[in-house]
Amino acid sequence: MPKTNAEKQENIIKAAGIVFSQKGFHQARMDEIAEAAGVAKGTLYYNYSSKSKLFAATVTCGLNRIMAAIEAELASDLPFLDHLRAIVATIIRLYISNKEVTRIYANEMSSGIEDEVRSEIKAVREQFTAFVEAQLQTGQEKGYLAPLPSHLSAVAVIGIIDALCSHHLEHPDLHSPDELTDTVFTILSSGLARNRQAGE
Amino acid sequence: MPKTNAEKQENIIKAAGIVFSQKGFHQARMDEIAEAAGVAKGTLYYNYSSKSKLFAATVTCGLNRIMAAIEAELASDLPFLDHLRAIVATIIRLYISNKEVTRIYANEMSSGIEDEVRSEIKAVREQFTAFVEAQLQTGQEKGYLAPLPSHLSAVAVIGIIDALCSHHLEHPDLHSPDELTDTVFTILSSGLARNRQAGE
Amino acid sequence: MPKTNAEKQENIIKAAGIVFSQKGFHQARMDEIAEAAGVAKGTLYYNYSSKSKLFAATVTCGLNRIMAAIEAELASDLPFLDHLRAIVATIIRLYISNKEVTRIYANEMSSGIEDEVRSEIKAVREQFTAFVEAQLQTGQEKGYLAPLPSHLSAVAVIGIIDALCSHHLEHPDLHSPDELTDTVFTILSSGLARNRQAGE
Amino acid sequence: MPKTNAEKQENIIKAAGIVFSQKGFHQARMDEIAEAAGVAKGTLYYNYSSKSKLFAATVTCGLNRIMAAIEAELASDLPFLDHLRAIVATIIRLYISNKEVTRIYANEMSSGIEDEVRSEIKAVREQFTAFVEAQLQTGQEKGYLAPLPSHLSAVAVIGIIDALCSHHLEHPDLHSPDELTDTVFTILSSGLARNRQAGE
DNA sequence: TATGAATGAGTATTCATTCAT
DNA sequence: TATGAATGAATACTCATTCAT
Numbered sequence: 001m002p003k004t005n006a007e008k009q010e011n012i013i014k015a016a017g018i019v020f021s022q023k024g025f026h027q028a029r030m031d032e033i034a035e036a037a038g039v040a041k042g043t044l045y046y047n048y049s050s051k052s053k054l055f056a057a058t059v060t061c062g063l064n065r066i067m068a069a070i071e072a073e074l075a076s077d078l079p080f081l082d083h084l085r086a087i088v089a090t091i092i093r094l095y096i097s098n099k100e101v102t103r104i105y106a107n108e109m110s111s112g113i114e115d116e117v118r119s120e121i122k123a124v125r126e127q128f129t130a131f132v133e134a135q136l137q138t139g140q141e142k143g144y145l146a147p148l149p150s151h152l153s154a155v156a157v158i159g160i161i162d163a164l165c166s167h168h169l170e171h172p173d174l175h176s177p178d179e180l181t182d183t184v185f186t187i188l189s190s191g192l193a194r195n196r197q198a199g200e
Numbered sequence: 201m202p203k204t205n206a207e208k209q210e211n212i213i214k215a216a217g218i219v220f221s222q223k224g225f226h227q228a229r230m231d232e233i234a235e236a237a238g239v240a241k242g243t244l245y246y247n248y249s250s251k252s253k254l255f256a257a258t259v260t261c262g263l264n265r266i267m268a269a270i271e272a273e274l275a276s277d278l279p280f281l282d283h284l285r286a287i288v289a290t291i292i293r294l295y296i297s298n299k300e301v302t303r304i305y306a307n308e309m310s311s312g313i314e315d316e317v318r319s320e321i322k323a324v325r326e327q328f329t330a331f332v333e334a335q336l337q338t339g340q341e342k343g344y345l346a347p348l349p350s351h352l353s354a355v356a357v358i359g360i361i362d363a364l365c366s367h368h369l370e371h372p373d374l375h376s377p378d379e380l381t382d383t384v385f386t387i388l389s390s391g392l393a394r395n396r397q398a399g400e
Numbered sequence: 401m402p403k404t405n406a407e408k409q410e411n412i413i414k415a416a417g418i419v420f421s422q423k424g425f426h427q428a429r430m431d432e433i434a435e436a437a438g439v440a441k442g443t444l445y446y447n448y449s450s451k452s453k454l455f456a457a458t459v460t461c462g463l464n465r466i467m468a469a470i471e472a473e474l475a476s477d478l479p480f481l482d483h484l485r486a487i488v489a490t491i492i493r494l495y496i497s498n499k500e501v502t503r504i505y506a507n508e509m510s511s512g513i514e515d516e517v518r519s520e521i522k523a524v525r526e527q528f529t530a531f532v533e534a535q536l537q538t539g540q541e542k543g544y545l546a547p548l549p550s551h552l553s554a555v556a557v558i559g560i561i562d563a564l565c566s567h568h569l570e571h572p573d574l575h576s577p578d579e580l581t582d583t584v585f586t587i588l589s590s591g592l593a594r595n596r597q598a599g600e
Numbered sequence: 601m602p603k604t605n606a607e608k609q610e611n612i613i614k615a616a617g618i619v620f621s622q623k624g625f626h627q628a629r630m631d632e633i634a635e636a637a638g639v640a641k642g643t644l645y646y647n648y649s650s651k652s653k654l655f656a657a658t659v660t661c662g663l664n665r666i667m668a669a670i671e672a673e674l675a676s677d678l679p680f681l682d683h684l685r686a687i688v689a690t691i692i693r694l695y696i697s698n699k700e701v702t703r704i705y706a707n708e709m710s711s712g713i714e715d716e717v718r719s720e721i722k723a724v725r726e727q728f729t730a731f732v733e734a735q736l737q738t739g740q741e742k743g744y745l746a747p748l749p750s751h752l753s754a755v756a757v758i759g760i761i762d763a764l765c766s767h768h769l770e771h772p773d774l775h776s777p778d779e780l781t782d783t784v785f786t787i788l789s790s791g792l793a794r795n796r797q798a799g800e
Numbered sequence: 801t802a803t804g805a806a807t808g809a810g811t812a813t814t815c816a817t818t819c820a821t
Numbered sequence: 822t823a824t825g826a827a828t829g830a831a832t833a834c835t836c837a838t839t840c841a842t
Contacts, residue, residue, distance in 0.1 A: 630817085641817090642815095642818085642819090645816090647819060
């Protein structure tokens with residue numbers, strides 16, 4: 001019994017993740033994904049009706065894994081700011097360790113994908129935004145966060161993390177993940193401005 | 201006087217900007233750009249040796265225009281935080297009003313473009329990052345900004361603005377540009393956290 | 401039993417031979433070859449990665465068939481001059497009956513073909529020259545042939561046959577293949593000059 | 601007055617000769633010929649109505665020059681065999697020193713050229729064959745040459761010379777022009793066979 | 801369930817030719 | 822007479838998708 005069914009599916013998604021993240025949606029060829037997964041091209045179509053659908057499955061699966069991991073780690077009772085820092089650190093760590101999905105997520109929501117599939121991916125993305133927004137709203141309700149429009153804040157938070165992680169993936173040697181976390185957390189907690197609490 | 205030479209070139213770049221931003225690099229067809237520009241396909245190739253080169257010219261030209269506009273507007277002597285808010289407002293306004301370039305810039309740096317061209321575009325992007333970083337460093341030196349790694353800060357600032365503007369371009373009715381500016385500025389100046397100076 | 405795999409390949413090579421010989425390498429269109437072979441254009445590329453590669457396969461395959469046929473016919477113990485005449489007659493007959501390949505061979509070694517492919521064809525051509533040269537060397541060693549540089553002689557022999565066969569294919573009614581054979585053999589055995597053995 | 605009219609025309613033909621011989625008819629680009637001739641592309645069309653016409657002019661002009669040179673050199677009263685050797689030596693020398701034209705002549709009579717132009721070139725070629733045939737007929741009439749079909753003989757003679765010269769242009773170091781001449785003359789005068797007059 | 805040979809619509813690119821100047 | 826910017830028809834090649842086995 002060399003491979004169970006689920007293992008094959010996983011193989012395909014894993015191979016697709018690698019190839020899509022290296023080449024991007026349009027440059028990735030089904031031939032290449034099939035070869036990377038160790039199956040025939042027909043098998044790809046036997047399991048996913050089109051390239052777009054395979055792409056959607058790849059991204060959805062990856063983001064779901066990330067979200068599940070975040071939720072698993074964050075069932076905490078930390079004070080809010082510690083909670084926020086933990087969220088940021090976790091997202092950054094998972095982004096970086098799932099770099100295939102991250103690259104896709106950050107770069108390939110672009111044009112040229114079947115609308116139906118685009119919608120599916122957008123939906124997952126918005127699910128993620130909503131997750132972050134929920135955390136922020138909790139913080140607002142508890143009085144820890146300023147009453148900014150929470151959806152915009154969530155978008156901004158994800159935007160910062162996306163940008164820094166993309167930068168890190170391109171230049172891995174310039175900054176450590178910890179530095180990224182510190183930077184993001186500092187900006188989120190007190191902004192760029194010098195802390196005026198210091199009495200200035 | 202039908203068209204001067206420069207006008208024709210501008211027409212092509214303008215048409216390319218519109219088509220590339222609507223369809224993305226790979227989905228855009230040279231036929232369509234030619235038709236949109238009102239020239240024959242051969243003319244495109246007479247002026248730009250390949251689709252990639254035309255793409256590079258389009259993005260470079262657009263970003264340069266944005267950077268020039270920003271610099272022109274910001275020769276100011278405002279107090280630093282006002283200066284920062286002005287920068288943010290200006291970038292957001294120009295991003296939104298140059299939405300063709302912005303969409304390309306935000307979505308199409310991805311894979312599948314000739315390396316040479318990719319490098320050119322990356323260079324322009326980094327030029328822009330460097331411009332923002334320079335402003336932040338000035339603020340640090342004057343003591344207005346906390347001593348965060350200035351390059352990461354610049355990346356983060358651009359990441360926030362990108363994310364919010366992309367969000368705005370997809371959902372133009374949810375928030376006004378002013379709200380965007382406020383959100384970004386608030387985050388940058390004091391973070392998401394409720395201002396603790398207030399004594400709470 | 402519609403077609404075996406090998407039959408399809410043969411169909412393609414055969415169709416390619418006809419089209420290449422009629423139109424020449426550059427004028428031949430892949431569409432036309434596909435149609436002539438009764439397959440889709442993609443099938444051509446599925447089997448041969450480029451037009452040049454298909455061309456190389458066509459020529460190589462044709463010349464190999466000719467050489468095999470010559471060798472099969474010439475396993476003889478004839479006296480040398482009869483052997484020489486038999487070779488000449490055989491080559492001429494095969495050249496004419498494989499006129500597609502001959503036309504290609506004679507006319508299309510020219511410029512504008514990928515270097516790699518050109519080399520492959522040249523190699524086959526030189527194999528053929530070497531084959532003729534070997535026959536001539538045997539004749540020299542046995543004392544039947546004058547000690548001319550054998551490689552030049554082989555080139556010359558092929559040159560004569562090429563020229564006469566090309567001429568014959570353009571003007572089939574002027575001379576019979578037998579006349580061609582006689583002319584070539586006479587020149588090779590005693591030159592153009594009146595036979596001085598006759599005592600003059 | 602930098603250039604006379606005729607000089608410009610000559611420049612164009614000369615440049616065309618070089619480019620056509622290097623690239624072949626189809627691979628040669630009018631742009632490149634124009635640049636090599638130091639004129640604008642329009643000027644080519646001002647003087648020759650099409651690429652094919654320019655090609656025809658180039659070949660015709662080159663072959664005419666060769667034929668004129670041969671005739672000029674051969675106004676001799678040598679004994680016939682010496683005359684034949686002189687013709688051969690002259691043709692070989694001129695072939696090699698006009699290698700641009702020779703390469704075209706040998707390789708590019710192939711398919712894919714406008715029929716009208718092809719005919720023109722064929723005509724020049726046949727003029728050349730006729731010239732050689734005339735020399736051979738004189739030899740036959742004077743009893744020096746065997747009564748072979750003189751047209752076939754002429755074709756064969758040119759075939760040998762073509763083949764050896766092409767070979768020489770590809771491998772210039774293997775044999776000297778004198779060796780070529782000796783080989784051709786020996787074959788023509790007494791064939792490849794060992795001279796049996798010697799009584800052996 | 802899995803395969804991979806076959807398909808053919810889709811497109812970037814080339815280059816001889818034209819013509820306003 | 823000479824130019825060179827503009828043209829657009831022509832074509833090799835790609836690759837997602839299908840389907841007989």
